[in-house]
Amino acid sequence: MKLPVKMTINGQKTSDEVEPRLLLVHYIREVVGLTGTHVGCDTSQCGACTILMNGQAVKACTMFAVQADGATITTIEGLARNGELHPIQQGFWEKHGLQCGFCTPGMIMTAYQLLERYPKPTEEQIRHQLEGNLCRCTGYHNIVKAIEWAAEHMAGKK
Amino acid sequence: MATVAEERLFGKSIKRREDPRFITGRGQYVDDVKLPGMTYAAFVRSPHAHARLNKVDASAARKVPGVLAVYTGADVKVGGLPCGWMLPDIKVPPRPALAQGKVRYVGEPVAIVIGETAYAAKDGAEAVKVAYEALPAVSNAKKAHETGAPQLFDNIPKNQCFYWTIGDKTATEAAFKSAATVVHQALLNQRLIPNAIEPRACIASVSPATGELTLWVTSQNPHVHRLLMAAFVLSIPETKMRVIAPDVGGGFGSKIFVYNEEVVVSWAAKTLGRPVKWTAERRESFLNDAHGRDHVTEAEIALDHDGKVSGLRVKTHANLGAYLSTFAPLIPSYLYGPLLSGVYKIPAIFCEVWGMLTDTAPVDAYRGAGRPEATYLLERMMDRAARQLRVDPAELRRKNFIPKFTDGAPYQTPVAFAYDSGNYEPALRRALQLVGYDQTRKEQLALRPKGRYIGIGVSTYIEACGPAPSAVAGSLGAGAGLWESGQVRVHPAGAVTVYTGSHSHGQGHETTFAQLVADELGIPMEQVEIVHGDTAQIPFGMGTYGSRSACVGGSAIVKCLDKIKEKGRKIAAHLLEANEQDLDFAGGTWTVKGSPDKKKTWGEVALMAYLAHNIPKGMEPGLEATSFYDPVNFTFPFGAHIAVVEVDPETGAVKILKYVAVDDVGRVINPMIVDGMVHGGIAQGVGQALWEHGVYSEDGQLLTGTMMDYALPKADALPSYVTERTVTPSPINPLGVKGAGETGTIASTPAIANAVIDALEPFGLTHLDIPLTPQKIWKAVAAAKQK
Numbered sequence: 001m002k003l004p005v006k007m008t009i010n011g012q013k014t015s016d017e018v019e020p021r022l023l024l025v026h027y028i029r030e031v032v033g034l035t036g037t038h039v040g041c042d043t044s045q046c047g048a049c050t051i052l053m054n055g056q057a058v059k060a061c062t063m064f065a066v067q068a069d070g071a072t073i074t075t076i077e078g079l080a081r082n083g084e085l086h087p088i089q090q091g092f093w094e095k096h097g098l099q100c101g102f103c104t105p106g107m108i109m110t111a112y113q114l115l116e117r118y119p120k121p122t123e124e125q126i127r128h129q130l131e132g133n134l135c136r137c138t139g140y141h142n143i144v145k146a147i148e149w150a151a152e153h154m155a156g157k158k
Numbered sequence: 159m160a161t162v163a164e165e166r167l168f169g170k171s172i173k174r175r176e177d178p179r180f181i182t183g184r185g186q187y188v189d190d191v192k193l194p195g196m197t198y199a200a201f202v203r204s205p206h207a208h209a210r211l212n213k214v215d216a217s218a219a220r221k222v223p224g225v226l227a228v229y230t231g232a233d234v235k236v237g238g239l240p241c242g243w244m245l246p247d248i249k250v251p252p253r254p255a256l257a258q259g260k261v262r263y264v265g266e267p268v269a270i271v272i273g274e275t276a277y278a279a280k281d282g283a284e285a286v287k288v289a290y291e292a293l294p295a296v297s298n299a300k301k302a303h304e305t306g307a308p309q310l311f312d313n314i315p316k317n318q319c320f321y322w323t324i325g326d327k328t329a330t331e332a333a334f335k336s337a338a339t340v341v342h343q344a345l346l347n348q349r350l351i352p353n354a355i356e357p358r359a360c361i362a363s364v365s366p367a368t369g370e371l372t373l374w375v376t377s378q379n380p381h382v383h384r385l386l387m388a389a390f391v392l393s394i395p396e397t398k399m400r401v402i403a404p405d406v407g408g409g410f411g412s413k414i415f416v417y418n419e420e421v422v423v424s425w426a427a428k429t430l431g432r433p434v435k436w437t438a439e440r441r442e443s444f445l446n447d448a449h450g451r452d453h454v455t456e457a458e459i460a461l462d463h464d465g466k467v468s469g470l471r472v473k474t475h476a477n478l479g480a481y482l483s484t485f486a487p488l489i490p491s492y493l494y495g496p497l498l499s500g501v502y503k504i505p506a507i508f509c510e511v512w513g514m515l516t517d518t519a520p521v522d523a524y525r526g527a528g529r530p531e532a533t534y535l536l537e538r539m540m541d542r543a544a545r546q547l548r549v550d551p552a553e554l555r556r557k558n559f560i561p562k563f564t565d566g567a568p569y570q571t572p573v574a575f576a577y578d579s580g581n582y583e584p585a586l587r588r589a590l591q592l593v594g595y596d597q598t599r600k601e602q603l604a605l606r607p608k609g610r611y612i613g614i615g616v617s618t619y620i621e622a623c624g625p626a627p628s629a630v631a632g633s634l635g636a637g638a639g640l641w642e643s644g645q646v647r648v649h650p651a652g653a654v655t656v657y658t659g660s661h662s663h664g665q666g667h668e669t670t671f672a673q674l675v676a677d678e679l680g681i682p683m684e685q686v687e688i689v690h691g692d693t694a695q696i697p698f699g700m701g702t703y704g705s706r707s708a709c710v711g712g713s714a715i716v717k718c719l720d721k722i723k724e725k726g727r728k729i730a731a732h733l734l735e736a737n738e739q740d741l742d743f744a745g746g747t748w749t750v751k752g753s754p755d756k757k758k759t760w761g762e763v764a765l766m767a768y769l770a771h772n773i774p775k776g777m778e779p780g781l782e783a784t785s786f787y788d789p790v791n792f793t794f795p796f797g798a799h800i801a802v803v804e805v806d807p808e809t810g811a812v813k814i815l816k817y818v819a820v821d822d823v824g825r826v827i828n829p830m831i832v833d834g835m836v837h838g839g840i841a842q843g844v845g846q847a848l849w850e851h852g853v854y855s856e857d858g859q860l861l862t863g864t865m866m867d868y869a870l871p872k873a874d875a876l877p878s879y880v881t882e883r884t885v886t887p888s889p890i891n892p893l894g895v896k897g898a899g900e901t902g903t904i905a906s907t908p909a910i911a912n913a914v915i916d917a918l919e920p921f922g923l924t925h926l927d928i929p930l931t932p933q934k935i936w937k938a939v940a941a942a943k944q945k
């Protein structure tokens with residue numbers, strides 16, 4: 001049995017028939033072909049699969065594609081606009097917030113919501129909000145710095 | 159060494175050039191690769207730690223919609239997985255790619271199911287029925303050694319794979335006899351599970367036209383994969399196999415090895431005539447990625463009347479798991495025993511290691527690999543000794559340091575290593591300053607009556623990077639050389655492509671190597687491209703592990719550049735009608751000494767090398783060079799890490815208040831990148847000290863098989879770190895670099911453990927085994943209060 005799903009992903013409309021058990025993250029990666037969203041675990045711990053769904057950071061491995069029917073989704077590929085990096089992306093680059101890069105898309109999407117909640121976050125707030133995202137490379141030090149950099153530059157832009 | 163150019167790129171914190179693809183989601187990891195006609199694999203794995211494998215029934219699985227094939231150990235006709243390091247009298251158990259006759263750990267692959275989709279393959283795997291006959295199992299290395307313990311292999315009595323020693327037994331016994339103080343301590347160095355955030359994955363595809371097998375695999379060393387698989391497992395010429403390790407999401411050792419899955423998937427792709435992909439679920443990573451550490455140790459340290467260490471005696475049972483992973487025997491032997499002298503002058507050391515087979519996942523190199531085990535032991539013992547002698551732990555270390563040696567003459571330890579250069583006191587002094595040691599000690603005393611318990615943990619460590627040279631490694635049992643390759647091609651318009659045998663899976667080689675080359679040649683970085691990770695492009699190379707990329711891989715590139723510059727100089731001299739000796743080379747230009755107008759630029763020389771219209775007589779056209787650099791020795795970074803923690807005795811919770819790292823990794827190409835490695839290393843070491851533990855039940859069930867049970871370090875449990883460096887160049891390589899990939903992991907576990915035990919001093923506690931979880935601390939404090 002297959003069910004129809006429609007979404008808007010990074011501004012593009014998608015329409016497919018999928019198995020009801022297909023995970024949203026597999027829909028995004030395998031069906032739509034956007035491989036920037038990663039899979040790092042099977043128990044909703046690592047956050048590598050984090051995307052924005054209707055403006056909320058969610059773990060795309062933790063829901064079915066059919067549950068996202070009608071949703072508006074932003075993945076890491078949709079964050080830069082007109083070739084210009086989003087300040088969070090820029091911050092990760094400036095502050096060396098990544099090494100292997102595997103956790104990075106999820107970290108950036110989580111940071112997006114974090115900065116909406118706390119436009120001027122303290123270090124403690126950043127660390128607390130990152131609780132659902134694992135990085136094995138950076139020890140988080142520079143990820144915190146990257147998000148602080150982004151906060152400063154986003155404030156400047158407003 | 160390069161001459162000092164106007165603005166050196168060497169030593170600059172340059173932003174990484176690989177980052178734009180990663181921060182926009184355009185990296186290409188193995189699981190991102192999709193081939194036409196690709197099929198998907200799932201593995202059936204043993205739920206038993208030890209069982210006879212009576213029957214595998216795939217009939218139902220074959221009928222599952224979308225399932226294309228099921229293969230078992232009886233079908234897959236390939237050689238067993240080889241072990242690449244032998245020790246004297248080692249007993250090597252056979253390791254089939256799919257289990258045959260018996261299973262020996264939970265998660266051991268029993269069958270492969272191939273489907274049109276990953277979901278279909280998994281459905282099929284669930285439908286495979288396996289008849290097991292459970293056998294008694296053993297998971298603990300020491301228990302496996304006992305008489306009557308379950309036997310994994312009939313021909314390996316008492317499950318003892320090897321017995322290995324290093325050092326002088328007689329001298330050590332004498333040292334203990336005449337010691338003023340002897341401290342004994344039993345220590346556990348718990349099993350760790352690596353958990354790179356990218357799970358392992360592979361895709362195999364055989365070209366029907368050429369018969370060539372292409373394997374995309376999450377590998378730290380694509381040529382090692384090709385060599386071992388082509389020669390020992392698949393028995394095909396290396397020319398018929400190409401290994402590509404594209405973007406790889408962290409390794410930490412776990413992606414060095416040849417595993418069952420890539421072998422079986424390669425065979426299946428050939429048999430089926432279609433590409434096959436397998437991507438591990440995290441559950442499978444926990445069960446079948448090679449684990450790390452897992453030592454049960456008895457240690458004794460002897461000191462004389464002046465508080466000088468006079469001897470060290472170590473007995474370790476090292477858990478190797480059920481089979482020998484690719485480099486398993488090396489880790490608890492030559493990467494462990496020789497580190498036991500640390501940064502201290504210890505006249506006599508004797509270390510015995512029993513390598514034990516148990517019904518658990520294979521154990522191999524995990525970040526640090528042997529060196530963290532040795533360092534934890536030694537640094538814990540130094541603290542135990544300091545406590546017993548009632549002297550300051552920093553002071554005891556200082557008193558025992560090997561004095562400065564930086565003139566090129568090595569320091570010979572009693573356990574085989576000859577350190578390249580060292581100057582240990584300044585790093586400790588600086589770390590003590592940065593942490594505010596004396597002040598913190600005062601605060602510690604002042605807070606105790608208020609019921610607050612602060613602890614300070616010092617760790618002064620040594621690390622050994624870039625195992626070498628190949629001849630010595632060979633005599634010690636290596637199945638491979640330990641050199642590295644580099645190839646530099648200068649193109650006619652002057653751009654440069656560098657092919658390196660090193661592999662980056664987070665290290666940032668595309669940046670640091672380009673920096674190095676641009677610096678040496680005096681050309682812009684934009685002119686330099688780095689290629690790695692594809693056996694069809696790079697010369698045979700050994701890959702990245704053991705913090706070897708800069709010191710061995712980087713040096714190989716420098717050797718190429720030397721050849722290129724030499725040829726370039728000849729061409730420039732010829733064009734300028736000058737003597738070679740009369741030319742200066744700086745900023746990418748050869749200039750005649752004393753006549754700055756007479757010059758030839760890099761681009762002019764490169765072009766002429768290819769036009770070949772006017773080059774010296776007898777010279778071959780072209781401008782490229784290959785080098786295989788075999789270092790004469792390891793390099794030995796060192797440093798001092800200090801942690802300040804607060805322990806809440808009511809809950810057992812540990813809070814890290816401050817963490818200071820002063821490392822000496824020799825000369826540094828890109829400080830930003832080195833700092834990043836140190837941060838990540840510290841976090842992994844803190845993970846071992848406080849949270850991480852791969853726990854098997856006595857009968858071999860993995861109790862920490864998900865990220866919910868295995869506590870990886872998270873952002874909110876870690877502090878920001880203070881990092882600084884001293885610089886003691888290595889005299890053994892042309893760059894003076896030492897290596898930085900593992901220092902943090904090696905140093906931080908004992909720093910944190912020592913800090914926690916220090917905090918618990920008022921409760922009379924002298925030792926607790928890592929990980930120092932709240933539960934463990936709370937129990938120990940409660941028990942101590944009862945007394």
Ligand code: FES
Binds near residue numbers: 039046
């Ligand atoms: S893949 Fe979604 S949380 Fe790990």
Ligand code: FES
Binds near residue numbers: 098099102
């Ligand atoms: S950068 Fe490798 S996991 Fe975060």
